[in-house]
Amino acid sequence: MQVGKPILYSYFRSSCSWRVRIALALKNIDYETVAVNLTKDGGQQFSEGFQALNPMKQVPALKIDGITIGQSLAIIEYLEETRPTPRLLPRDPKKRAQVRMVSDLIASGIQPLQNLSVLKQVGQENQLTWAQQAITSGFNALEQILQSTAGRYCVGDEVSMADLCLAPQVANADRFKVDLTPYPTISRINKSLLALEAFHVSHPCRQPDTPPELRA
DSSP states (O other), X not given: OOOSSOEXXXXXXXXXXXXXXXXXXXXXXXXXXXXXXXXXXXXXXXSHHHHHHOTTOOSOEEEETTEEEESHHHHHHHHHHHSOSSOSSOSSHHHHHHHHHHXXXXXXXXXXXXXXXXXXXXXXXXXXXXXXXXXXXXXXXXXXHHHHHBSSSSSBTSOOHHHXXXXXXXXXXXXXXXOOTTOHHHHHHHHHHHTSHHHHHTSGGGXXXXXXXXXX
């Protein structure tokens, strides 16, 4: 089924790309990275070549098994269905629904509101406040939900797709100087996740396109 090594089109700081990098690391999938710089040359995602690959002009995109998939959660679900070990979606339907709920809350309800394309629209002077409000509003809800679903991780004691969404979003919160004190559950889970090898190697500070000044 697989035609050559998978190719991930990624940007080191993209939280959506980081989700997929974690999944690839957890599932021990060897892949190549093609860096797409979202800020250089007016944004390399707008190039004719990349637009042909992903008409939404966003990262990540993954070439695998002869197809190209955009959208991080669709990529993770495909990897889960074709390479199910280790499992990122619980067998139990209720827990699986909780994993998808948390994943969607972050991927649809928080991250897009503070994404680069949106921040450009609100103006330089408003970007920090806008991003902080978007993340705080989402984290207020997320903290409450996780208090009822979490064990060691977002849903129970096994790493799931929800955790792949959480850690990159907390990194975004740090970047936008959001006070995480009101979110002890989010902070505790994130600390546990960052201690795991898959989260470590996929971290934005350890990517091929990470600028030297931001490398770990």
